[in-house]
Amino acid sequence: MNDKTLVGLVLDQADADSALPEDAKDLILAALLGDESLDSALLTPSGDAARPESAKQEQATALEPIGAYLTGIKVAGFRGIGAESTLALHPGPGLTIVTGRNGSGKSSFAEALELALTGDSYRWRNRTALWSAGWRNLHQSAPCEIRIGLAVDNVGETTVGVDWANGAALAERTIWLQRTGERRERGLASLGWGAAIELYRPILSYEEMSGLLQAGPSLLHDALAKILGLEQITDAVTRLASALKRADESSRTAKERGLNLKTVLADVDDDRARVALAELTKRKPDLGLLASLATGTIQDQGALIQLRSLGRATVPLQDEVSEVVTAMREAIQATLDRGVQSVVGQERRTTLLAQALELHSADGDQPCPVCDQGTLDESWHDRIADELAGEQAELTQLRAARAQLATAQRQVRELIGQCPSIAVPDGVILKTLARAEEASRLWREAPKDDVALVDHLVQRHLELVEAFAALRIEAAEMVTRLEDAWAPLAQQLGGWVEIRSQADAEVGTVRALKAASQWLKTNEAALRNQRLEPLANRSKEIWAALRQESNVDLGAITLEGQKTRRHVKLCAELDGEETGALEVMSQGELHALALALFLPRATAKSSPFRFVVLDDPIQAMDPAKIDGFARLLADTAKDRQVVVFSHDDRLPDVVRRMAVPGARILEITRGRGSTIKVRPCLDPARRYADDARALASDPNVPGDVQAKVLPGLCRMAVEAAARDVFYARSSTTGVDRLVTEEKWAEAVRTRQRLALAVDNENDQWCQRQPHRRRTLAVCGAGVHNGVGANPHGVVDDLDRTIDDIVGGRS
Amino acid sequence: MTATSPTLLSRAQDVLDGTVHVPEGMAVRAAAFLARKAFEDKITESCRLRGAAIDRASIRSKVIVTRVLCGDDAGDRADLVWAGLSQACHHHAYELAPAADEVSRWLDLIATLPTD
Numbered sequence A: 001m002n003d004k005t006l007v008g009l010v011l012d013q014a015d016a017d018s019a020l021p022e023d024a025k026d027l028i029l030a031a032l033l034g035d036e037s038l039d040s041a042l043l044t045p046s047g048d049a050a051r052p053e054s055a056k057q058e059q060a061t062a063l064e065p066i067g068a069y070l071t072g073i074k075v076a077g078f079r080g081i082g083a084e085s086t087l088a089l090h091p092g093p094g095l096t097i098v099t100g101r102n103g104s105g106k107s108s109f110a111e112a113l114e115l116a117l118t119g120d121s122y123r124w125r126n127r128t129a130l131w132s133a134g135w136r137n138l139h140q141s142a143p144c145e146i147r148i149g150l151a152v153d154n155v156g157e158t159t160v161g162v163d164w165a166n167g168a169a170l171a172e173r174t175i176w177l178q179r180t181g182e183r184r185e186r187g188l189a190s191l192g193w194g195a196a197i198e199l200y201r202p203i204l205s206y207e208e209m210s211g212l213l214q215a216g217p218s219l220l221h222d223a224l225a226k227i228l229g230l231e232q233i234t235d236a237v238t239r240l241a242s243a244l245k246r247a248d249e250s251s252r253t254a255k256e257r258g259l260n261l262k263t264v265l266a267d268v269d270d271d272r273a274r275v276a277l278a279e280l281t282k283r284k285p286d287l288g289l290l291a292s293l294a295t296g297t298i299q300d301q302g303a304l305i306q307l308r309s310l311g312r313a314t315v316p317l318q319d320e321v322s323e324v325v326t327a328m329r330e331a332i333q334a335t336l337d338r339g340v341q342s343v344v345g346q347e348r349r350t351t352l353l354a355q356a357l358e359l360h361s362a363d364g365d366q367p368c369p370v371c372d373q374g375t376l377d378e379s380w381h382d383r384i385a386d387e388l389a390g391e392q393a394e395l396t397q398l399r400a401a402r403a404q405l406a407t408a409q410r411q412v413r414e415l416i417g418q419c420p421s422i423a424v425p426d427g428v429i430l431k432t433l434a435r436a437e438e439a440s441r442l443w444r445e446a447p448k449d450d451v452a453l454v455d456h457l458v459q460r461h462l463e464l465v466e467a468f469a470a471l472r473i474e475a476a477e478m479v480t481r482l483e484d485a486w487a488p489l490a491q492q493l494g495g496w497v498e499i500r501s502q503a504d505a506e507v508g509t510v511r512a513l514k515a516a517s518q519w520l521k522t523n524e525a526a527l528r529n530q531r532l533e534p535l536a537n538r539s540k541e542i543w544a545a546l547r548q549e550s551n552v553d554l555g556a557i558t559l560e561g562q563k564t565r566r567h568v569k570l571c572a573e574l575d576g577e578e579t580g581a582l583e584v585m586s587q588g589e590l591h592a593l594a595l596a597l598f599l600p601r602a603t604a605k606s607s608p609f610r611f612v613v614l615d616d617p618i619q620a621m622d623p624a625k626i627d628g629f630a631r632l633l634a635d636t637a638k639d640r641q642v643v644v645f646s647h648d649d650r651l652p653d654v655v656r657r658m659a660v661p662g663a664r665i666l667e668i669t670r671g672r673g674s675t676i677k678v679r680p681c682l683d684p685a686r687r688y689a690d691d692a693r694a695l696a697s698d699p700n701v702p703g704d705v706q707a708k709v710l711p712g713l714c715r716m717a718v719e720a721a722a723r724d725v726f727y728a729r730s731s732t733t734g735v736d737r738l739v740t741e742e743k744w745a746e747a748v749r750t751r752q753r754l755a756l757a758v759d760n761e762n763d764q765w766c767q768r769q770p771h772r773r774r775t776l777a778v779c780g781a782g783v784h785n786g787v788g789a790n791p792h793g794v795v796d797d798l799d800r801t802i803d804d805i806v807g808g809r810s
Numbered sequence B: 001m002t003a004t005s006p007t008l009l010s011r012a013q014d015v016l017d018g019t020v021h022v023p024e025g026m027a028v029r030a031a032a033f034l035a036r037k038a039f040e041d042k043i044t045e046s047c048r049l050r051g052a053a054i055d056r057a058s059i060r061s062k063v064i065v066t067r068v069l070c071g072d073d074a075g076d077r078a079d080l081v082w083a084g085l086s087q088a089c090h091h092h093a094y095e096l097a098p099a100a101d102e103v104s105r106w107l108d109l110i111a112t113l114p115t116d
Helices: A006-016 A022-033 A035-043 A053-063 A106-118 A194-200 A206-210 A217-227 A231-266 A271-281 A287-295 A302-311 A318-337 A343-363 A378-417 A433-444 A450-505 A507-547 A587-602 A623-636 A650-657 A684-697 A703-732 A737-746 A750-757 A761-768 A770-780 A791-807 B004-017 B027-049 B059-070 B072-088 B100-112
Strands: A068-076 A085-088 A094-099 A144-152 A156-164 A173-179 A203-205 A552-560 A567-574 A577-580 A611-615 A641-646 A664-670 A676-682
Touching (some): A006 A507, A068 A703, A094 A106, A106 A144, A106 A611, A343 A378, A378 A450, A433 A450, A587 A623, A641 A650, A650 A664, A703 A791, A703 B059, A737 A750, A750 A761
Parallel strands (some): A094 A641, A094 A664
Antiparallel strands (some): A068 A085, A567 A577, A664 A676
16 A cells, blocks of 8 residues: 555655746645645745645654554444443454444444544535434433543553533534543544544445445545545645635736726826826836826826916916005106206216315315306305205205115016916917916016006006916816816726735735646646555455456556546456446445445555444345455454444354454344443354364264364464453553564464463463363363363363453453 | 265256256255255365264364364365355245355365365
């Protein structure tokens, strides 16, 4: 058998494929492990090579499972079992047949076991619907509990418990685990069986299998796939596909909306639309730019700037104009009042007179140096000084009036300059523009003359104000129109940017998912059949053992097709003619085939389960096949604990006749009110003792023959009893199975084997009771002197010795 | 007497495959009777050859002796054939007559029982 878990197998193949990116491998692993794993793997950033911790654990535990046997199943209040009943099992290799009529409660033990050990498992989740009603016992519904006794390798006795509170539903159960001497822990996680229980399916309900071979090709495929754990691959494929669809959705939406947006934007006369469209056409649009276009956090483009400024354009106010006009008029009047004399001539005369006064002050009275007729004397001096002072005051006033006029003129120029220049965006048509431009032009054509300038201001201002008011209104209306058209586009654009960002963020994920999905799909078929191959080979062997007289020869078994066309291809030869197996097989043969298909998996060497439990496997089986089946079970039981529940006496009957080592038969009977009784019908030591008794009682078997044969039977009986005790003790105390087997194989003689079961130091155990001593003497004796005259006495001694060994008496 | 076993076996086979004609519906059971006689002869002979002269002992005793003297493998086969034949050679309520295939297999098993 293949020793790898399915996950391990897939990962090995994926790792070997160098074309497959690392993140895709991680996704494949996560998808195999389940929805949650995949979700969390998708949340971790891509390129993070660390595999999820749970996955590592899963791999580790799958590689090193803990082996275990069953020591017993104790059930109360569950299914067909009312009062607490125990099915004690021998925890070692060997075949146990549990018989009971239909409805005796044996299947309830099997179901209890299955629920307790696999209830948390992958498969069970899809099955609980069948059981939602009627799972509690009708006669006694409380207490409702299951106890599974396990003998675990290197650990010893371990109990798995399932409890339900009163009135709790099937799903409301508490599952716990307790190792001897340790505290109870919740769940079965520490057994490390999570993956193994899915893969090896040590508990096989035949009911589940029986219909499937005929239920249709896809159902059989699924059943086999489940046995092989292949549904994990199928589920992983589905999981990856739906994850891909989800992850790809933003990208698809972005593409769709992007196209739509481009069409809309192309029809909009707006610079922002043109910029956005240009970006959208790029392979990698500048999302930051687009986002600021959408939110308006970017500066307006071209036309809008100009329109907005036109909307704000101001001309000088009426008050300002009036103020300036008044000031101008006053200044003009002031200068007119002072006349228009030459200030310069006046100043030259004043300078001359001032110097004459200075001359007179310095040199006294004298004839006038300028006219040479008059005289510069005291009276002249006083008259001229007064005159000069008067002229000085007049001159100052004139200067002030002139300065006032200059100021007014400057203010007028400023006012005229305040009229804004008009810049109109290309392609924009404004009805009020011409009037405003004309008003502006006229306003600026100021005349040079001060009086005319005042008139100019008064005449042109009103028109200027009105023309610009009209222009402002029209420009503002145009801005509003543009904004109204842009707003919904901006919203769309914003939404698109968001989705596109998301899609960009997921681009790595989508790529990895695509790779993972594609790889798994491509390799699915190969993986399936690779997984199937060892099993298929063993199936053919088993079929060969079971087929007996069947003329159907089983050929290749492969899983084919996908989705609705999936099916199992079973090739068969009918009397040498190739044909489909299912078509030519009888019901009984189909059952045998089902066994052939699933038993190899359940008993794979790598399975931690040292047990395999079969629930009613021989329904409708030909008597001839039952022989073969019993042999198969006996063969399997050499290194496995095989527990078979059977409502049919044919299998126990065959087993009784075969010297299967460690074979036992338990009978379950059902009393009133779902009381279940389990009693042993046969164990191997007793079987030999029974044979010995039969031989001793046959008067026609001469003494010498009895003497020859009885010692052999005694030996077999004592060794069988010793083996049972030794194996049971070893497994319940946690001794490694291989060590147990080695020890048993090393002990060759009867006394050595007995010593493994009882403390026979210095032969004291044998010597303590005469019947033991005599029995061992018979076992060890030669052919001739072992039995003596009393064969019945020998058998009595043997019975009591077996009691002592099995009962653990000292 | 020792020579009868192979003869009986081939007779049984003849009856089974119709070489020797018996009334319709009787063939399989007739073959089973012949097979049973062959088995009894064979196992008696087998025991005798191993030093256990127990001609008059019960078949069960002989099967047990075979198991101890010839080993479990032979013991198993003897046990199976004997169980099947005892069943087939008596009338049982609810039990159908054996199939020809089954009797045929018993004949094969008898042939493999040790004779030396």
